[in-house]
Amino acid sequence: AGPSYAEKLATSGTITIATTGNAPPMTTVGTDGKLTGFDVELCRRIAEGLELKTEFVRVDFSATIPGLKAGRFDMICSATARTPQRLASPDLSMSEPTIENFSTLLVKAGETTIATVADAKGKTVGTVRGGQENKLLADIFGSDITITTYPGIAEEILDLKNGRIDAVAINYVTASQHVKDDAALKVLKPGFAVDGVSPYTHALIVSRNQPELLEAVNTELKRLKDSGELAALEKEWIGGN
Amino acid sequence: MSAFMTAVADGFPVFGQALLNAFILLATSCVLSTFLGALLCVVDICAHRSVGLLVRIYSWLAQTTPPLILLFLAFYGSTMMGRAISPMTAAIIAFVFFATAYYFEIFRASYEGVPRGQFEAARALGIPPLPFATGVVVPQVIRIAAGPFVGRTTVLFKETSLASAISVSEIMSTASAYIYSGASPLLMVAIAGGIYAVINIALIALEKHLTRKAAAA
Amino acid sequence: MSTPEIHTRPRPRSWPQRPDPGIAVELRDLRLSYGAHDILKGIDLTVREGTTTALVGPSGSGKTTLLRCVNYLATPTAGEVWVDGELVGREERGGRLYPARERILRGHRRRTGMVFQRFNLFANLSALANVAFAPVSAGLCSRAEAQERASVLLARVGLSHRENALPPQLSGGQQQRVAIARALAMQPKVMLFDEATSALDPELSREVLAVMQELAQTGMTMLVVTHETGFARTVADDIVFMEAGRIVSQGSPERMFSDDAPERVRRFLGHAR
Amino acid sequence: MSTPEIHTRPRPRSWPQRPDPGIAVELRDLRLSYGAHDILKGIDLTVREGTTTALVGPSGSGKTTLLRCVNYLATPTAGEVWVDGELVGREERGGRLYPARERILRGHRRRTGMVFQRFNLFANLSALANVAFAPVSAGLCSRAEAQERASVLLARVGLSHRENALPPQLSGGQQQRVAIARALAMQPKVMLFDEATSALDPELSREVLAVMQELAQTGMTMLVVTHETGFARTVADDIVFMEAGRIVSQGSPERMFSDDAPERVRRFLGHAR
Amino acid sequence: MDFAFLLENLPALLRAAWTTAWLTLATLVLSTLIALPLAVSGLRRETPLSRGLAAASTLMRSIPTLVILFLVYYGLPQVGLVLPALTTALVGLTLSAVAYTMEILRAGLKSVDSGQYEAAAALGLPAWLIWGRVIYPQALRVIVPTWLSNATLILKGTSVASIITIPELTAIANEIVSETYRPFEILLSTAAIYILLGSALALAARASARRWSHP
Numbered sequence A: 001a002g003p004s005y006a007e008k009l010a011t012s013g014t015i016t017i018a019t020t021g022n023a024p025p026m027t028t029v030g031t032d033g034k035l036t037g038f039d040v041e042l043c044r045r046i047a048e049g050l051e052l053k054t055e056f057v058r059v060d061f062s063a064t065i066p067g068l069k070a071g072r073f074d075m076i077c078s079a080t081a082r083t084p085q086r087l088a089s090p091d092l093s094m095s096e097p098t099i100e101n102f103s104t105l106l107v108k109a110g111e112t113t114i115a116t117v118a119d120a121k122g123k124t125v126g127t128v129r130g131g132q133e134n135k136l137l138a139d140i141f142g143s144d145i146t147i148t149t150y151p152g153i154a155e156e157i158l159d160l161k162n163g164r165i166d167a168v169a170i171n172y173v174t175a176s177q178h179v180k181d182d183a184a185l186k187v188l189k190p191g192f193a194v195d196g197v198s199p200y201t202h203a204l205i206v207s208r209n210q211p212e213l214l215e216a217v218n219t220e221l222k223r224l225k226d227s228g229e230l231a232a233l234e235k236e237w238i239g240g241n
Numbered sequence B: 001m002s003a004f005m006t007a008v009a010d011g012f013p014v015f016g017q018a019l020l021n022a023f024i025l026l027a028t029s030c031v032l033s034t035f036l037g038a039l040l041c042v043v044d045i046c047a048h049r050s051v052g053l054l055v056r057i058y059s060w061l062a063q064t065t066p067p068l069i070l071l072f073l074a075f076y077g078s079t080m081m082g083r084a085i086s087p088m089t090a091a092i093i094a095f096v097f098f099a100t101a102y103y104f105e106i107f108r109a110s111y112e113g114v115p116r117g118q119f120e121a122a123r124a125l126g127i128p129p130l131p132f133a134t135g136v137v138v139p140q141v142i143r144i145a146a147g148p149f150v151g152r153t154t155v156l157f158k159e160t161s162l163a164s165a166i167s168v169s170e171i172m173s174t175a176s177a178y179i180y181s182g183a184s185p186l187l188m189v190a191i192a193g194g195i196y197a198v199i200n201i202a203l204i205a206l207e208k209h210l211t212r213k214a215a216a217a
Numbered sequence C, D: 001m002s003t004p005e006i007h008t009r010p011r012p013r014s015w016p017q018r019p020d021p022g023i024a025v026e027l028r029d030l031r032l033s034y035g036a037h038d039i040l041k042g043i044d045l046t047v048r049e050g051t052t053t054a055l056v057g058p059s060g061s062g063k064t065t066l067l068r069c070v071n072y073l074a075t076p077t078a079g080e081v082w083v084d085g086e087l088v089g090r091e092e093r094g095g096r097l098y099p100a101r102e103r104i105l106r107g108h109r110r111r112t113g114m115v116f117q118r119f120n121l122f123a124n125l126s127a128l129a130n131v132a133f134a135p136v137s138a139g140l141c142s143r144a145e146a147q148e149r150a151s152v153l154l155a156r157v158g159l160s161h162r163e164n165a166l167p168p169q170l171s172g173g174q175q176q177r178v179a180i181a182r183a184l185a186m187q188p189k190v191m192l193f194d195e196a197t198s199a200l201d202p203e204l205s206r207e208v209l210a211v212m213q214e215l216a217q218t219g220m221t222m223l224v225v226t227h228e229t230g231f232a233r234t235v236a237d238d239i240v241f242m243e244a245g246r247i248v249s250q251g252s253p254e255r256m257f258s259d260d261a262p263e264r265v266r267r268f269l270g271h272a273r
Numbered sequence E: 001m002d003f004a005f006l007l008e009n010l011p012a013l014l015r016a017a018w019t020t021a022w023l024t025l026a027t028l029v030l031s032t033l034i035a036l037p038l039a040v041s042g043l044r045r046e047t048p049l050s051r052g053l054a055a056a057s058t059l060m061r062s063i064p065t066l067v068i069l070f071l072v073y074y075g076l077p078q079v080g081l082v083l084p085a086l087t088t089a090l091v092g093l094t095l096s097a098v099a100y101t102m103e104i105l106r107a108g109l110k111s112v113d114s115g116q117y118e119a120a121a122a123l124g125l126p127a128w129l130i131w132g133r134v135i136y137p138q139a140l141r142v143i144v145p146t147w148l149s150n151a152t153l154i155l156k157g158t159s160v161a162s163i164i165t166i167p168e169l170t171a172i173a174n175e176i177v178s179e180t181y182r183p184f185e186i187l188l189s190t191a192a193i194y195i196l197l198g199s200a201l202a203l204a205a206r207a208s209a210r211r212w213s214h215p
């Protein structure tokens, strides 16, 4: 494990944050090559409050946890859901919730047979590998649904348009972002309602053995929430709903 | 289309950086691995059989272990041993680890391709090993190895795309960044593929040209 | 001209004894086995300075192996090899004999020049560089000197005009002549030829045989494995007939080509062309 | 025994004309170039059935190339090749001549058997399998029949005891005899030999020459490239001397080895061993 | 190492390993079968076909397989050609493997003395027999080691099939990692599985080479 939060503060004054940059609007890469997005900007605010400089590192999702464990990164912000399984992990701690979100379906704008999420029954639906929608769909529909797993959102949306799948199971925030950019898509609302799974909240992740950092981040989050800054950020990046 | 053109114009410096990273990774690991591969080859030829066996086991492990795992091991392993190295350094270490095995195999096979009669002749003339190696064997090994060497180097270049896993931004990950910020996925992947193709074809053509020139000389 | 007999000298005693002066090569009870396979089964042979000995015999009889033992390209299982008054492949340290280390062995090997059937020229070097390479890398002389000497040697084998040609650009006969010049560049005491002409057509072969004959006439000591009975007859001072790892018969060309020769030799040489 | 002259027949007319019966091989104005390099510069040659023609000449004169044209392993640039009354390498379709397709060419090639200097036995097959392989794969007979015939042929070249040996386990002379049996297995009309003995020592070479001589005596038509002047003299009916892609001189052994022979031929043959 | 955790996820990994294994095997078999005749083209003399093949091979070796798979799978539907993922994976992986395999086979075939071909041609044997029964068996000695080394590249290379939804080993490993956030056990056992698969491949290749080179 790397140096503790306190040591970090004392020595470099920089907090290193890992993100994937592939989940707009939460984390994304601008055309200038810089990382940005709701999660990223939120982290900047938190670091400001903690009087730390930030250094963002763009990595594959599978690389984030080993990096955290090895002390490469102090924090992960990558649109991660606060799931019970992750909360139980021995390696990491999740912060207090940042924003709310829920799983739903993204379909083509002209889609008529899927009007609500329940209509996914019997259809072919795309999910992202490792996302929570996988299990969600399996739990609700059992064998009455065909699930195709993609490496990323861009691929499943391409295939939705290609006609290989009928819908994409996806979180609402990300889906809205795509709908905003692309008139050929629409997102279903309300989404899935499954206790403890959807709706859910997002959170930031720090290592288990940095309790002071977790504490500090949570305090900052509370401050941002109370001052309305969080809501403003949310409005800027995610929109009013 | 014009949106695309702006995207390309905006993206040029970013792709430039990615290309530079890929090049640095390729060039450094290629140079180091060539050196180490040649060294291993010498060890394998000169040293005792049991050492040769070790070399072979290393070579086999380095070639079958997925590069991603090696990247992780180098990147996070170094931190755990209390010495954090930069992502680029870690990538270079991982690449050198498996590319050395690639090149070793090529050099070894090329060495076998040098006609044996010349070794006898050198011994019969009482030529010391070092001048014989540098003056006769190495030039011929280079000539035999040139083709396979460049072939494997193009593979190595394509594998640089894996380095993004440990935050070295390169061509493929830059393309996917654009995709996630709204560019057409097909277009961006095609552009990335185009970059790889152009550079690799240039490498292969260069090798063909040099070989032909050497043959004519 | 000498007509040596098959030697029946006493077993070598514990300390090897230098041959008489005037003996260029002496092999004593030379044996070589690969595993359980005996290739040379006790060879005794003496070659006087300035003479040419032709080694003939059927394929697989061990002629090449014998030649390779003379310069220790093959390591004998037992026996002694003397070249120019020195025991090849052994070195004395503290009053005892040990197998020679590579560095010493290289020195021994330089006393013999070897010419192979398949030329074995260094493929990446020009004719001149092939000849100059060994003396320079053995540190015998400077590069300039070596090249000058190489030039002279190439002229001697009639190849002044091809100094800069690479081996593939030379005919077989030319390649073999370069190989001879290359061996001569080390100023060996003895030249060993292993079927130096059998990869060549009669005309090219004659080119090379002429060079060899000239060498013999200038007093070079030569040990020649050959199928060219004509050459053996006219140039050699002795003919040694080998079969199955033994010297079966030995004598002057006059005797070996006469009706006095043993039946087996006559059968081998007599029918020959 | 015939003593053909150098042919000065009229240029072939538009439709090639079959040679007279009794002619096994006829080459008419045969030319071959590699790029700007002319290798064969107009060869006219007739070989009568049952005779042996020896092809001699310096290295690079085009002997091998000529032989390879007879079975179209090399494709002539111009001219005609007739073997056993058939125009090799051409086929007639709708009253016109075209280059023969592979299938037709294979049929033509089976009329000639070729024996190479370096034996070229199939390294992965036993002696028997080498001989039986082609007839079976060409569908000429069943495997059992082919093996039986192969056995007979191996006996004819004196190798009954080595049927199951792989090529590396055979001596050079044995390999070459297997190669001859392999060519005979296709029952060719003409046998082509390309320096079939020059990779062998005198004794092994004699084994092979004996087989060839026997073949000549049984009436096989043979075209033999050789450096063995002894063989050419005693076995051949005609000797053809080539130089620089042309037939320079041609005649019976008596004439070619006499003082009547052209100066160049005497120089080449006379000096030879 | 948490063995209980590993054990829990092992079945999923092994299922994925099975996919990887047969994808590798199918790619190897298909690409080798296709490359066998193609490698022969142009070896004895250059033809338009051989020049075309050489150009295609250079191109295929220059472009990452990932790009080929991506463009075929996600791009072709835009012009109306919708291929199933498995077909695409096999076609894409095979195409790029053919290019490499072809080069390897050619090098091996070139190492066989050309006299062997001539002798067979002089006997009037058809080309396929000459290549199949005479030249290839002798070339195996040279081909097998490089073929094997390339096979390990193909084994590792099948991981790109995940981008077109094939649930192979690397993809499933990543999936388990992102669900459980426990990378070490999973990634190390994944590496072990790859090494085992590679070794199995080596053993099989050696055994079959021994068998085929002595018919």
Ligand SMILES: Nc1ncnc2c1ncn2[C@@H]1O[C@H](COP(=O)(O)OP(=O)(O)OP(=O)(O)O)[C@@H](O)[C@H]1O
Pocket (backbone or CB within 6 Å): C034, C037, C039, C057, C058, C059, C060, C061, C062, C063, C064, C065, C066, D201
């Ligand atoms: N490295 C080796 N291992 C085992 N056996 C060998 C080795 N080298 C040679 N032999 C065997 O030693 C015997 C003698 O070989 P050698 O080459 O000396 O014969 P040769 O008289 O030169 O024959 P040729 O006229 O065919 O050149 C042969 O039976 C050969 O098979």
Ligand SMILES: Nc1ncnc2c1ncn2[C@@H]1O[C@H](COP(=O)(O)OP(=O)(O)OP(=O)(O)O)[C@@H](O)[C@H]1O
Pocket (backbone or CB within 6 Å): C201, D034, D037, D039, D057, D058, D059, D060, D061, D062, D063, D064, D065, D066
């Ligand atoms: N494939 C080829 N391409 C170019 N030139 C060739 C080719 N094959 C042969 N030649 C040239 O053709 C000429 C005649 O060669 P060929 O082998 O027929 O001579 P040869 O009389 O058989 O000589 P040797 O006695 O050395 O076997 C030589 O100059 C040779 O370099």
Ligand SMILES: [Mg+2]
Pocket (backbone or CB within 6 Å): C063, C064, C065, C194
């Ligand atoms: Mg020999």
Ligand SMILES: [Mg+2]
Pocket (backbone or CB within 6 Å): D063, D064, D065, D194
């Ligand atoms: Mg020839």
